Amino acid sequence: MPTYDYRCEANGQVYEVQHSMALSPKNWGELRAACTLAEDPSIPDDAPVTKLMSAAGVVNSRVLKNPEPPACARGNCAGNCR
Numbered sequence: 001m002p003t004y005d006y007r008c009e010a011n012g013q014v015y016e017v018q019h020s021m022a023l024s025p026k027n028w029g030e031l032r033a034a035c036t037l038a039e040d041p042s043i044p045d046d047a048p049v050t051k052l053m054s055a056a057g058v059v060n061s062r063v064l065k066n067p068e069p070p071a072c073a074r075g076n077c078a079g080n081c082r
Contacts, residue, residue, distance in 0.1 A: 006031055010047035025049060 001018045008015065008028055017035040025031040029045030 005052040006049045007052055008043060008047060008049055010043045014052065024051075 002021055003016055003018050006015050006017060006025070007013070010028065015031075015037065017031065017037065019025075019034050023034050025034055026048065027045060028043050028047040028049055031037065031049050032039065032045070
């Protein structure tokens with residue numbers, strides 16, 4: 001399951017949560033219910049949350065066993081990768 005970062009607009013804290021890609025919570029109540037976050041009485045359920053951009057899924061080719069770039073990056077594209 002993918003991991004996402006959300007900022008709670010009520011307290012400014014960032015929370016890392018896991019949920020399905022289909023879920024798009026707009027407030028703390030929706031996020032808390034979907035991700036089993038602990039209840040915090042200081043945060044109202046209708047407090048908006050903002051999904052933050054993260055670098056998840058970005059892979060540096062130097063950490064791979066075969067650091068050669070993919071065919072498309074080398075100009076050997078079969079024509080179906082653009």
